[in-house]
């Protein structure tokens with residue numbers, strides 16, 4: 446389907462709302478019916494009907510159609526956060542006694558779900574280094590129900606060979622899910638590579654303006670419907686119509702924002718790699734990246750999130766460098782218009798910092814929509830500081 450058609454026309458029903466170019470925010474919890482027969486009919490299939498906004502809502506339906514089409518999926522389900530999309534969907538697929546294989550360096554709350562939450566319901570998880578395909582083969586048990594991927598992940602950017610893992614899973618009747626927030630469907634299409642369910646934190650690139658928290662899962666209609674009719678309706682993680690409208694607004698410019706973020710990141714990572722104060726840059730499209738070939742094989746572009754390590758990785762130097770930035774803000778999250786930075790040390794107690802642990806030394810940076818020169822000047826002045 447044509448990208449321009451998806452972003453501008455698909456799912457929109459302008460004749461039904463005064464030919465307004467921008468769709469209405471259908472801020473209604475509830476929808477009325479003419480007859481009992483009509484409402485009875487609606488209740489038999491809430492998945493396809495506007496009955497009550499914990500289920501479907503017309504503003505959300507526009508977004509649902511667009512996000513499904515972008516992924517090349519049959520259907521989509523929207524959530525009030527990315528982590529709700531991931532955890533509620535997994536809860537729907539798993540039952541007591543099941544086994545999951547997941548990468549060991551996933552998004553922090555996803556990891557917590559595997560380590561602390563699923564064990565309460567007698568679901569076990571084997572966490573593996575997903576860069577080595579044989580680890581997937583070796584971890585499979587008769588009870589393995591699901592393989593969870595995140596490629597690349599968002600601190601060390603490790604990749605998994607998506608097509609190979611999907612092929613393996615299919616041959617064993619195992620479901621696959623991937624967190625594709627980093628690439629978005631514009632830079633990576635996991636469903637075309639054989640993945641069953643694709644999750645995204647729409648808070649990041651889809652929204653793109655740091656003003657909405659949201660999530661989405663896409664896949665075959667039967668799977669999406671199963672999640673909707675059970676855990677989704679029972680836990681109630683629905684997105685609000687206003688948030689859906691903000692995401693529709695963000696989507697219109699997704700290709701431009703993503704491309705800009707990608708190109709600026711290329712310039713800035715190259716500048717950092719050439720800087721004598723920098724020890725190492727981690728970014729999947731860097732010439733020095735250890736999985737560059739796979740990155741080019743399965744990604745059509747690269748997100749604007751990367752990490753780097755200073756040559757002088759003392760705690761005070763990292764902290765001082767971040768504090769000195771004048772325009773790049775210290776904050777979590779990413780995918781918006783503004784460039785951000787957060788060092789790993791922000792989440793490590795000071796007395797546990799280890800200079801010999803690369804994870805501790807990493808500084809994560811996101812490149813937004815500013816002029817690359819503007820950001821480079823800011824980085825240069827913060828790196829140049831000799832006040833240590």
Ligand SMILES: *Cc1c(COP(=O)(O)O)cnc(C)c1O
Pocket residue numbers: 526527528529552599624626627645646647648649658659660778
């Ligand atoms: C932010 C993020 C999430 C969680 O999404 P929320 O919208 O914050 O709930 C999941 N995965 C990745 C890779 C993320 O960056």
